[in-house]
Amino acid sequence: MSEEKQRTESKKERKAQMEKAAAKLGWLQRQLKEEKIPVLITFDGLDAAGKGLQINRLIQALDPRGFDVYTGDRDGEEERMHPFLWRFATKTPANGRITIFDTSWYRHVQQDYFDGMTKEKDLDEAFTDILAFEKYLVDNGVLLIKFFLTIPEKEQKKRFDKLEQSEETAWRVTEADRARNREYKKYKKINEEMISRTSWIGAPWHTVDSTKKDAAALAIMNTVNRCMEQALEEKKRVKEPGIYEGPLPPDRYKKGILVKTDLSKTLEQKEYREKLDKLQKKAEKLHSELYRLRIPVVLCFEGWDAAGKGGAIKRLTSHLDPRGYQVCPTASPDNTEKAHDYLWRFWTRFPKDGHIAIFDRTWYGRVMVERIEGFCTEDDWRRAYDEINAMEAHLVHSGAVILKFWIHIDKDEQERRFNDRMKNPEKQWKITDEDWRNREKWDQYEEAVNEMLERTSTEKAPWIVVEGNSKYYARIKVLKTVVDALEEKIKEVEKAKKKHG
């Protein structure tokens, strides 16, 4: 066979293989949809390696009703005002859907690091956050497939040159691109280190040489197919909810932090009014400072039903500028929210830099109501402590203030308040049968709360137990804690600013 004929033959063969792989991918997509498996595919790699082209090849085989493509290139205004994982965490796929990222969170430790936008000193933290994020996704059922596209140094240069030759495409090649080509070896080392630090069993890297476009497209499609098949296999294996194999929960959480709380603390009305007025004015002033210094703030409110969360939030916000804060009430998840990883609906509401987000109930529902009502498996809620700590750590790394309030009252006080609500026609709507049902599970909740307070109170994202039998006392304690924390953070940021000019 002549060489040319051979080439034609192999081209034909590749086309046949490609068609077969595409048909299979279409079939697999439908299976994964049926099994409600969410899929996240990331494409990173060298500049001009052809990520866009390869993604387009891949999606041609997919049902467009089932996937979304997002670019992770250059952060926009919104993205710059959030932690670097935010833009991705808010776009994770729903069950049965596919999300494709053209450039993922890895840009932060790769290109941005090479370009000097991510500092050496922040690199370890960033890797920790990335690995925790990926672990969270994979543990919560996301099929995560990571591609890294490479091309040799010379091929890259050739592609840049070609792009620059035409007026229509010249703008695509930036000076930064050229710099990364000039220092190909240095950049390669950064990439290799990144890959070796983040290739783990739940989400290994797939490196593809994309010099030859067709061969690369086939390799990518085959990899996706293989991963999807594995995911289907695995899903079949674990039809039963996994039984937790760790040690049994120690009894010590039955009696924990809560029982030690001194609920006799109280405050007189006159003192309350004076302090309230002073603290509210201070909060207003600090809010303006936060905005100027672009500090994001996350305030979490949890507590027994009728403990006074709403009232405390109202006093906290009454003097704040509504453009700079948002109260985020948490109800049971709706269908869209249920179809996502459980932290997704909170990611979408995290504050921009300079803004305050106040959560009336939070992601801690995972280790309270979901644990107690069996809305998730034991595996799920046990894993959640670490997952939540990691997420909060990421917010802290990005400069956020996080405070978590548990407003505590005793069982008698709750009964009094429930009865008050029942009697008062203007407050009746506030009390439901569910409140009474929850009350019957007081002891179970107390155990769960104790465990939560111990496992998730960290230095930078602490729990504050607020003695709530006296509403006056509780509201002032919340306001004062917030004011103190904000003052401290503002000082810290001002100091750092002066130090670095």
Next chain:
Amino acid sequence: MSEEKQRTESKKERKAQMEKAAAKLGWLQRQLKEEKIPVLITFDGLDAAGKGLQINRLIQALDPRGFDVYTGDRDGEEERMHPFLWRFATKTPANGRITIFDTSWYRHVQQDYFDGMTKEKDLDEAFTDILAFEKYLVDNGVLLIKFFLTIPEKEQKKRFDKLEQSEETAWRVTEADRARNREYKKYKKINEEMISRTSWIGAPWHTVDSTKKDAAALAIMNTVNRCMEQALEEKKRVKEPGIYEGPLPPDRYKKGILVKTDLSKTLEQKEYREKLDKLQKKAEKLHSELYRLRIPVVLCFEGWDAAGKGGAIKRLTSHLDPRGYQVCPTASPDNTEKAHDYLWRFWTRFPKDGHIAIFDRTWYGRVMVERIEGFCTEDDWRRAYDEINAMEAHLVHSGAVILKFWIHIDKDEQERRFNDRMKNPEKQWKITDEDWRNREKWDQYEEAVNEMLERTSTEKAPWIVVEGNSKYYARIKVLKTVVDALEEKIKEVEKAKKKHG
């Protein structure tokens, strides 16, 4: 009574009135939630009139689980890349919820106009778009309450001075603010004209002098309460779906555009392949140009089941960069979508400048499936032609290319394709019982489609009927139409650019 005593008394009285109004507002909020009435409250006005403060006073009386506050100040990156109504149209309230805008769409014809960012020549178009948008909201059940806060010239200057005295607040006063104060009279005239042009029965303006903060807060709350009461009254009155009182639908739509379509048009495979290749390469190049020139493109695909929408879309996109286009499939609305005005779910997917959005089925469902299946009232779908034309006009005003394809096949061809799908195991998933049921209503659909094509084909957002019995012919016609339209638009934009430097 001494003067001081009198003041104390009137202050006390106002406080009592305020508390009463707040309790009422809380009650009304719950009633409107129950009746599923969406509420949109906008605050515009003069700088330093205290919009933020007034909004905060108002929301203190509301259940935070029921409202959202958004700022309409200064467009961010995302907003600048969309028509000016986009940031608002994507945030309209769901049924039973309240959305509050601190600065609304009026900024575009007020502050932005004064500052020279909105040009004189675009003003009329902008007013038309605003009024159509408000009419759409009100007609679709949104309670729209518009506030305009004023303060006298001297009071405004005093407030600016006070803000500037303190280091912490000085940054809030910009040179533009000062300019608007210096030219108070000129700016006042702009505002008065705006108010007179846009006060209409469905959404009159409420002007509030906010020199005295407490009095203004009370006036605002009372106005909101009054409007809410009216909305509740009205809702009760029209429990029955309104009967359409216009002329009966003319029979002429039974035989219309579709019947004149020549479905014998066809294309040979060889010619198809050549043209396809050429056009796809051209589309790729033009896509890059669009991006550079920041032209947004909206492509709509409608047609009979199995007409070949998916295949046409696939050929259209196969060479495009996935970062620059998105296929938006339209299924029946989910619960969140159902709770919003019917165009909301499309607004959220309109393309940024420089991007292409391809809709596989569209908002025209309102005048096809929703009309035929009775998912909306006759009033609703009859109104929809104008509502849709207005929305598309707004996109066109912002510089978008809009093309709408009706892919047409005849009833026999559909049957052939349905049967093919049933026989082919790889295509069986594409055919459902619903497809067969829809087929039985062919004549009703034909009538609706004819009316739609006539009523909503406009010069800048035309319908193109594609002869679809030959898939080859249809795909090429779609591609060619898109390529031609893009070329023309690019030429037009290039020309305008050269003219204006």
